[in-house]
Amino acid sequence: MLAMSMATLVARPVFAQGTPMAVDPELSATISVWTWPNNDRTFTALMPAFNKVYPNITVNVQGFPNANSNYLNTVQRALLSGSGPDVAMIEINELALLRQRPQWVDLAAEPFNAGPLLEDFAGFAAENVKTDNGKIVALPKHTGPGAMFYRRDIFDEVGLSSEPDAVADTFATWDAFLSEGSKMIVPNERWMIANGLEILTVRMGQAGIGWFDADGNLQLDNPVIIDALDLIDQAGKAKLISPFSMWSPEWQSAFGKGQIATIMSGNWFGGLLKRAFAPNDAGKWGVSPVPADENGSRSWNYGGDFIGVLNTSKSKEAAWAFIHWLVTDDESLKQQYQNDDLYPAYLPAGSADWINFEDPYYGGQNVNTVFAEVQRTMKSWPLNTHDRLAGDAVQVAVDNVAKGVETPEQALETAEKRIMARL
Structure with a gap:
């Protein structure tokens, strides 16, 4: 009987085949x-x-x-x-x-x-x-599901269309993100994006990769990560990236002050804009897909x-x-x-x-037309118990690249040493 019971356990299907449990309302x-x-x-x-x-x-x-x-x-x-x-x-x-x-x-x-x-x-x-x-x-x-939140008023000011479809076309590639984004800049007053890490997390999400591969190996030498650091380097030299640390008071207040033209984040960031960072800016924001990677993907989580x-x-x-x-x-x-x-x-x-409604905060845009497509097509990536450790080290690397303190190669080498020393 014990042998039969063990065999039953081993042979148990991945999922129980019954219907999900219904609970008595009483x-x-x-x-x-x-x-x-x-x-x-x-x-x-x-x-x-x-x-x-x-x-x-x-x-x-x-x-x-x-x-x-x-x-x-x-x-x-x-x-x-x-x-x-x-x-x-x-x-x-x-x-x-x-x-x-x-x-x-x-x-x-x-x-x-x-x-x-x-x-x-x-x-x-x-x-x-x-x-x-x-x-x-x-x-x-x-x-x-992630997208690019953007300031309609800033786009209009610099002569770019602020309509979502037009923004999606204008910023269809990362090269366009760098060239067109430069139009948003007012030296020491206004920047294209809030933090360089946005570029890295988007590129990794589009490709479906994590800090570690499926076997648990650190992969900071992945071509996607290297390419993203190069993009951050270019964006930093072009003064596209704000100097504010993520989640700092200065970073948070910059959105309501009109100091940040765009931010690439998950849909939940809209809740922060509406209720904390820019509650008086109804009609000034829109949502567009992020620039596509080399495979045409504009989806990431x-x-x-x-x-x-x-x-x-x-x-x-x-x-x-x-x-x-x-x-x-x-x-x-x-x-x-x-x-x-x-x-x-x-x-x-x-x-x-x-x-699915015309949201007045976004100038009447139904932003779910963006987020639903992202959710439908976004890729999975390997999760690892040391993801936060790696993420913290790479954040330092990103900031150093954006500020010109280190080259992408130097920053990734430093980050890898920090991570491996704590594993």
Whole structure:
């Protein structure tokens, strides 16, 4: 019998073949959810809608600062100690680090049967939540389809059309990005882009490569990365790149002051523009695809998050009810998009009226015509547990190249030494 049981385990299919679990709307339970700002505020605001479906499930939300520091450390301690919440979120840059932990409930198994459900999510996000043995550790919540946000008023001022289709044509290539971008520059007052790292992350995302290859080898010598550093070098010499450090007060305020003509970022950046960086600039911004790479790709992902259930949960059915509702329910996704510009990983939401509308902040543009195509065509890339370490080292390299402190070759060599010394 033991041998037969072991054979059954070994032969278990990658996904359970049943339909995803439906939870009794009258289920009564209390669950705890850990996340980071502003998801804690978002989840709390969603509770009235959730309780219309599950009136007897109480959700206690707790937020910990910064997904990659305090929150990450708190979750890791909980996993190691066998404690923690019923539900926890995972930021995309920490997914490789956390998904191998055995403390996550396998959502592919009975009674959850999430395997078939993953077919309804963006492919690269669905692929990332699976381990090599077919375990599903979380459900995709949001993605970060990327584009170029641009100031319509600055484009008009320098004599370039500010209409989205025209901008897409004008900035169809990286050579055009450098030449046409130079028209935006006012020395020491206005720049084309906010930070050189934008160029590198776009180029890597278009090609579907990470800091490490699928075998875990650091690949700073990848031709795509080298080419991107050369582009940053050219952009720096042409004074296209602002001197502001990412996320610094000066960087944040530059968008509302009209000091930055464009920024290449995930769709969620629009939420920051609307509610924090440039709330009084309705009508001044537009969205266009980024310049194409040599293969014609203009799609890339920048950001994303996931949400899973811990084995220590005493209310796994209620925990499943919450995460399944959160990432698939139309009202949930609608409110998250309207309140925070969080782009659903759930593909059916892409055709909803609430995500396809003429947005007054963008001068009446339906920006989902850009983001939906990016989500449809964006590539996956290998995630690695040391991605953040590599990213931090390369950020220094990018800044040094942009400022002319180091050549691209010198900067990448320095970054590689820093990374290898800490691995």
